[in-house]
Amino acid sequence: MTDDRRSADDRKFSDDLDELLSRANPNPGRIGCLSRDFLLALAARAQPIGDPGYEHLLQCSECYREFRRLQPARGDQ
Numbered sequence: 576m577t578d579d580r581r582s583a584d585d586r587k588f589s590d591d592l593d594e595l596l597s598r599a600n601p602n603p604g605r606i607g608c609l610s611r612d613f614l615l616a617l618a619a620r621a622q623p624i625g626d627p628g629y630e631h632l633l634q635c636s637e638c639y640r641e642f643r644r645l646q647p648a649r650g651d652q
Contacts, residue, residue: 593643602635609638611645618645 602608609617609628617628632639 596633596639597636597643600634600636600639602637605637607631608635611641614638614642615645618642619647 609631613622613628616622617626617632622628632642
């Protein structure tokens with residue numbers, strides 16, 4: 576597989592995963608949600624990867640979408 580093809584496949588997978596996480600676990604009541612300041616810290620990668628806040632992002636589409644909006648441009652990924 577060429578690097579261009581792998582890169583396109585990686586982007587497609589990333590886009591699909593992003594779409595899934597942004598819709599799969601609705602929490603319209605924002606029950607147990609993280610504060611905006613904490614989401615900013617996660618988006619800036621200021622928290623260690625083992626922080627439970629990251630797990631919350633996998634369980635709450637509202638927080639995940641806000642986290643994604645707060646992330647800096649991800650051109651390096």
